[in-house]
Amino acid sequence: KAGVTQTPRYLIKTRGQQVTLSCSPISGHRSVSWYQQTPGQGLQFLFEYFSETQRNKGNFPGRFSGRQFSNSRSEMNVSTLELGDSALYLCASSLTVGGKNTGELFFGEGSRLTVL
């Protein structure tokens, strides 16, 4: 069974640019979450989607946005990049029953973004 797939794995951008990251969840998983991981802050929750709807959002500025498609694949976008956005962006999928997450998150390998 294929795991969570994230693309691209590495990317370098300059300040002011925008970036789109993609995530394909494990087949059958309908909940997709995004996390930002930095050495200083650890894993910080960005948002969670289920059935193309954002159910939860973390404390990040509006430059961070996401969406989920009907096939459960998800994308996140960061506009007007800042140096502080350099991080590992992790996507996780979760099995749901009746719309409720069953618990464990299954993470992809992440997209490492460097902003110069």
Added chain:
Amino acid sequence: EDQVTQSPEALRLQEGESSSLNCSYTVSGLRGLFWYRQDPGKGPEFLFTLYSAGEEKEKERLKATLTKKESFLHITAPKPEDSATYLCAVPTSGTYKYIFGTGTRLKVLA
């Protein structure tokens, strides 16, 4: 406010030297405490879920336990391949937002 705190930040052990990692949490209505292992450059890998005080789970050299305030990850006779960052996480009250601790970086020396 929901919170997760892990200690120590880093731990160096000799191969075979057992120890414990701590995860203290504050959350209303615990819906599970999750342990993950993360290797450098990779995403976290799920290890255990604990739901109620007194519960224990084991996997190879790892055993996780849970009380009403904290969880411990006991590592018995560790090997160098156990070197990794160990993270714990809890879902916040009524949401699917998970709060992660900052992790314990474990290094096991041969």
